[in-house]
Amino acid sequence: MNAPTNAPKLHDCRDAFAATLERLAVENETIVAVCNDSVGSSKLGGFKSKFPERLVNVGIAEQNMVGVGAGLANGGRLPYVCGASPFLTGRSLEQIKADISYSNANVKLVGISSGMAYGELGPTHHSIEDFAWTRVLPNLPVIAPCDRIETAAAVEWAAGYDGPCFLRLSRVGVPDLLPENHKFEVGKANLLREGSDITLIANGTLTHRMVKAAEILAERGIKARVLNMATVRPIDEAAIIAAANETGAIVTAEEHSIFGGLGSAVAEVVVDNAPVPMKRLGVPGIYAPTGSAEFLLDEFGMAPTAIADAAVALLKRK
Amino acid sequence: MEISDLERIARQIRLRDLRAVYEAGAGHIGGEMSVIDLLAALYFRVLRVFPDHPKNPNRDRFVLSKGHTACALYVVLAKRGFLPEEEISTFLKPHSRLNGHPNCNKVPGVETNTGPLGHGLPVAVGMAKAAKLSGAQYHTYVITGDGEMQEGSNWEAIMAAAQFGLDNLTLIVDHNRFQQGASLADTNDIAPLRPKLEAFGWEVSEINGNAMSEIVPALEKRTTRPHCIVARTNKGHGISFMQDRVDWHHKVPSKEQYEIALAELSEAL
Numbered sequence: 001m002n003a004p005t006n007a008p009k010l011h012d013c014r015d016a017f018a019a020t021l022e023r024l025a026v027e028n029e030t031i032v033a034v035c036n037d038s039v040g041s042s043k044l045g046g047f048k049s050k051f052p053e054r055l056v057n058v059g060i061a062e063q064n065m066v067g068v069g070a071g072l073a074n075g076g077r078l079p080y081v082c083g084a085s086p087f088l089t090g091r092s093l094e095q096i097k098a099d100i101s102y103s104n105a106n107v108k109l110v111g112i113s114s115g116m117a118y119g120e121l122g123p124t125h126h127s128i129e130d131f132a133w134t135r136v137l138p139n140l141p142v143i144a145p146c147d148r149i150e151t152a153a154a155v156e157w158a159a160g161y162d163g164p165c166f167l168r169l170s171r172v173g174v175p176d177l178l179p180e181n182h183k184f185e186v187g188k189a190n191l192l193r194e195g196s197d198i199t200l201i202a203n204g205t206l207t208h209r210m211v212k213a214a215e216i217l218a219e220r221g222i223k224a225r226v227l228n229m230a231t232v233r234p235i236d237e238a239a240i241i242a243a244a245n246e247t248g249a250i251v252t253a254e255e256h257s258i259f260g261g262l263g264s265a266v267a268e269v270v271v272d273n274a275p276v277p278m279k280r281l282g283v284p285g286i287y288a289p290t291g292s293a294e295f296l297l298d299e300f301g302m303a304p305t306a307i308a309d310a311a312v313a314l315l316k317r318k
Numbered sequence: 319m320e321i322s323d324l325e326r327i328a329r330q331i332r333l334r335d336l337r338a339v340y341e342a343g344a345g346h347i348g349g350e351m352s353v354i355d356l357l358a359a360l361y362f363r364v365l366r367v368f369p370d371h372p373k374n375p376n377r378d379r380f381v382l383s384k385g386h387t388a389c390a391l392y393v394v395l396a397k398r399g400f401l402p403e404e405e406i407s408t409f410l411k412p413h414s415r416l417n418g419h420p421n422c423n424k425v426p427g428v429e430t431n432t433g434p435l436g437h438g439l440p441v442a443v444g445m446a447k448a449a450k451l452s453g454a455q456y457h458t459y460v461i462t463g464d465g466e467m468q469e470g471s472n473w474e475a476i477m478a479a480a481q482f483g484l485d486n487l488t489l490i491v492d493h494n495r496f497q498q499g500a501s502l503a504d505t506n507d508i509a510p511l512r513p514k515l516e517a518f519g520w521e522v523s524e525i526n527g528n529a530m531s532e533i534v535p536a537l538e539k540r541t542t543r544p545h546c547i548v549a550r551t552n553k554g555h556g557i558s559f560m561q562d563r564v565d566w567h568h569k570v571p572s573k574e575q576y577e578i579a580l581a582e583l584s585e586a587l
Binding site: 030032054058059064066072094095099102103104 | 375379421422423429430431432433434436437439440441442443444445446447448449451452454456458470471474475477478481482
């Protein structure tokens with residue numbers, strides 16, 4: 001007899017992005033969506049049928065796409081520039097620097113299918129450098145929501161924020177973690193679980209794995225605090241310093257290289273303010289083998305049990 | 319402003335630019351001399367701009383994509399009333415807002431930051447597309463260098479402009495035939511530009527870009543497609559020993575050279 005399943009329902013955050021953008025566009029006629037032949041993968045089909053004139057498809061041309069976004073903002077439009085994250089960020093990084101960040105253009109960059117979402121397609125399509133590339137740029141909040149609720153809240157926040165930002169979304173299903181009425185605050189971590197022995201910090205698709213790891217640790221008698229750190233820049237320094245001082249050890253996990261991403265950002269705050277032992281989980285500076293996103297995250301030591309094991313090992317260094 | 323007045327203004331701008339580069343000890347004087355006639359015609363005849371209200375939504379948009387010739391733009395903006403004229407003497411000085419490439423958040427009248435090549439035209443396409451979306455009547459102009467047209471991003475933007483039907487966009491290529499290190503012909507000779515732009519669906523005009531009588535009608539021309547003006551110019555125009563010499567891309571005149579150039583430009587006044 002099969003055991004009853006109680007696995008939570010998984011949601012593709014792109015659906016929340018698209019639904020929110022369509023809702024906002026009804027009220028705000030300046031909103032336009034800009035994409036690079038990515039109507040389908042950016043889930044802009046609904047937007048296109050409702051607002052055909054306001055869907056600007058530049059074709060397969062990411063550098064032009066980002067520049068066009070800056071020009072649309074100059075002309076009083078509110079562009080959401082959408083594309084697969086490895087190409088949006090990597091291929092047009094200098095445009096993001098000069099035209100968006102340095103010019104402080106009111107453009108919302110939306111990196112779709114980030115991290116290992118295109119697992120089987122290989123390292124050219126993995127976007128595990130985008131935190132590092134974008135978080136070094138001034139004027140550019142870098143945000144990776146953890147579920148559909150936070151995605152919708154962040155997309156709505158971005159529309160009201162007078163300046164550029166980078167929203168990093170996945171296409172891998174994640175369960176709901178935050179309450180339905182959650183209001184996104186840029187630069188603020190959410191405490192998902194209280195704990196005094198160690199702190200687990202993640203964002204994006206890794207947050208729910210961190211929550212599971214904390215549950216496993218609880219079974220082992222270890223009280224783990226869990227912080228959802230959607231904003232990588234500006235990072236919530238107060239929450240990190242408090243975590244270091246109050247729990248004495250920090251584990252980070254991310255769908256990104258361990259160089260330059262969330263773990264690095266947390267480590268910078270820790271080393272400057274409250275040095276404690278840390279473990280950064282992520283892609284360890286190599287190109288990944290073939291496999292699905294879920295397989296690769298497990299492969300790189302980010303299965304919930306492996307995260308819990310890493311936390312236990314770290315506790316010995318306290 | 320009439321043609322003869324524009325010619326006089328352009329000479330005054332050349333003189334002030336020469337002095338600014340000489341005093342700052344740096345600048346891109348060759349490309350500045352080639353583009354100044356185009357800038358003078360734009361700011362003193364063609365562009366609808368509001369120096370007292372630089373962000374007026376009805377303003378025409380202008381993007382200097384060849385941002386390394388910022389000094390010429392600063393002199394023009396000052397003469398047009400966007401900046402105090404005496405501020406030009408701070409060019410490249412510590413904490414001056416007039417750095418080597420224009421900054422839109424510091425310098426009134428600058429629409430977007432430029433410097434790295436191949437950025438201005440995509441942004442200008444976005445500006446022109448925004449006007450189409452909102453029904454705004456402004457026109458968008460952008461000046462690139464001819465060497466700059468080697469950047470692939472420009473060709474992405476050229477395709478998009480045609481696809482979007484941007485009859486409210488004018489691209490001016492400052493075709494002085496020299497880039498930083500060598501002549502265009504000896505580097506990656508993308509000339510002739512006309513057939514390439516036409517093949518991509520643009521209307522193309524070819525003019526002498528240092529002749530005001532040809533510049534003004536070309537800038538004022540309205541077409542049913544995006545319009546490219548291939549402006550044949552001379553690097554170092556107006557200064558005999560600089561003219562068409564690649565080494566004047568960013569060389570600074572010696573005192574003796576400065577005085578010769580000053581005399582030549584003053585004579586033309």
